[in-house]
Amino acid sequence: MSNDSLTWLLTKNTSSFLIRRNGNEFAKEKFNLMNRNCRKYSGLAGNKAVDISLKDQKISLSLKxxxxxxKPLKNVNVIPLRKGARACGDTIRGNISRNFYRRDLKRAALARLSRLSTVSKVEKGTKSLQL
Known part of the structure; x- marks a missing residue:
């Protein structure tokens, strides 16, 4: 049994990030793209993990x-995604699947990028007449 498998067996039912509501299990940990409590998406149980996060209206890609x-301080490689949606998608594809990092997480990472990019857009305000 590898280290990742043992870690998953220990944390799958007792993690502090685990949320159970209405028969569903969710996880709030970092490096969990889909926020589901399963081994494939777990950020705690894997040596290779991917995270796409939004902070101060800026999207960044993090790789373990x-x-x-x-070494927890040196464990994460953060890549800021500053360009348009297509260029950010190419960056994610290049770092995840073309570098043989975690090909199985490519679709989930692109879906999360799509969700975060729509959230980070600021809506244009309308000018109102001042009387």
């Missing part, structure tokens, strides 16, 4: 470094 798993 495989060689720095025991």
């Amino acid at each position: 470094k495989v060689k720095a798993t025991r």
Whole structure:
């Protein structure tokens, strides 16, 4: 049994990030793209994990470094996504699937990018007449 499998067995039912509501199980941990409590998307149980987050209206791609798993400060590689949606999608595809990092998470990462990019857009205000 590998280290990842053992970690998943220990944390799948007792994680502090686990939320159970209406028969559904969710997880709020970082590096969990779909926020589901399953081994495929778990950020705690894998050496290779992907996260796309939004902070201050800026989207960033975070990847876990495989060689720095025991050094938490040096464990994460953060790539800011500053360009348009198509260029950001190309960056995600290049870092996840073309570099053989986690090909199975490509669709989930692109779906999360799509959701976050629509949320981060600021709606145009309307000018009202001042009387």
